[in-house]
Amino acid sequence: MCNEKNDVEEKLAKSLTAESTNLLPFLPYLLQDLWELGSNPSDIIKLMQKHFTDLGKRKILDLACGKGAVAIRIAETLKAKVKGVDIIPEFIEFAKIKVIELGLNAYSQFIVGDINEVVLEEKDYDCVILGAVGDVLGTPKETLMKMKKTIKPYGYMIIDDVYLDCEDTIQINNKKHEYLTYNQWHGLFEETGISVVDWLINHADHEQNDSNTQAIIVRAMELTKLYPQHKELFEGYIESQKSECEDLENNLIGVTWLLKIK
Numbered sequence: 001m002c003n004e005k006n007d008v009e010e011k012l013a014k015s016l017t018a019e020s021t022n023l024l025p026f027l028p029y030l031l032q033d034l035w036e037l038g039s040n041p042s043d044i045i046k047l048m049q050k051h052f053t054d055l056g057k058r059k060i061l062d063l064a065c066g067k068g069a070v071a072i073r074i075a076e077t078l079k080a081k082v083k084g085v086d087i088i089p090e091f092i093e094f095a096k097i098k099v100i101e102l103g104l105n106a107y108s109q110f111i112v113g114d115i116n117e118v119v120l121e122e123k124d125y126d127c128v129i130l131g132a133v134g135d136v137l138g139t140p141k142e143t144l145m146k147m148k149k150t151i152k153p154y155g156y157m158i159i160d161d162v163y164l165d166c167e168d169t170i171q172i173n174n175k176k177h178e179y180l181t182y183n184q185w186h187g188l189f190e191e192t193g194i195s196v197v198d199w200l201i202n203h204a205d206h207e208q209n210d211s212n213t214q215a216i217i218v219r220a221m222e223l224t225k226l227y228p229q230h231k232e233l234f235e236g237y238i239e240s241q242k243s244e245c246e247d248l249e250n251n252l253i254g255v256t257w258l259l260k261i262k
């Protein structure tokens with residue numbers, strides 16, 4: 001496998017809390033009961049309603065849109081035009097079915113693609129969203145620079161991510177990811193010529209996290225019966241899910257930034 005493909009696959013696995021790329025073929029099955037895969041659609045919609053004018057005329061790009069939970073809610077609630085891109089074909093298929101069910105064809109388009117390529121081609125959006133995607137586009141600085149290129153001069157960027165609750169990283173389970181503190185995020189915005197228009201803190205919802213994990217456990221048990229040779233792989237995924245939830249509940253603060261180019 002060439003290095004570039006390897007890197008995309010490793011980051012894809014990481015974006016969905018999988019420790020190993022061997023889990024990739026099983027992720028659509030494991031996550032089949034969940035629609036929302038990361039960011040909170042209502043927070044993003046709240047920020048748009050508060051700050052955007054002429055919502056019906058706005059063009060929004062949702063990078064790594066998962067199953068379209070955010071983009072479809074935007075199309076449904078705000079009647080803005082959305083384009084969602086994700087690399088997992090089953091997720092895009094799911095989104096397309098939802099669009100038909102909800103009669104939102106006129107407002108939404110979903111395509112399978114690698115966002116590393118998409119950010120080089122897509123331009124002139126009123127807003128670009130990156131929700132719970134981690135380091136798929138590179139370091140936080142590289143990510144911001146790439147996102148900037150997809151929007152109009154006065155366009156917005158929405159990033160759903162986390163910051164470290166305190167400088168001390170000792171408590172963090174996921175030592176492989178380099179989390180920024182609140183001040184480091186602000187330093188980065190300053191350095192890249194971006195201003196923070198608004199932000200919302202997302203408090204971890206223990207009950208919701210628990211119910212998501214339970215749904216994944218049931219699917220992992222089904223897969224273990226079919227593929228007993230991968231038992232450890234599935235068990236490892238559940239452990240990663242639980243440890244991510246612990247980090248989100250104890251050590252990290254979820255945040256949705258609404259940003260603009262200065």
Ligand SMILES: C[S@@+](CC[C@H](N)C(=O)[O-])C[C@H]1O[C@@H](n2cnc3c(N)ncnc32)[C@H](O)[C@@H]1O
Pocket residue numbers: 008011012015016035036037038039040063064065066067069070085086087088091113114115116130131132133136
């Ligand atoms: C945690 S999910 C978040 C999904 C969605 N943004 C949300 O908030 O519900 C991360 C998503 O990133 C997608 N992803 C990872 N690497 C990608 C890439 N190179 N190109 C497109 N999508 C990618 C995954 O398939 C997955 O759907």
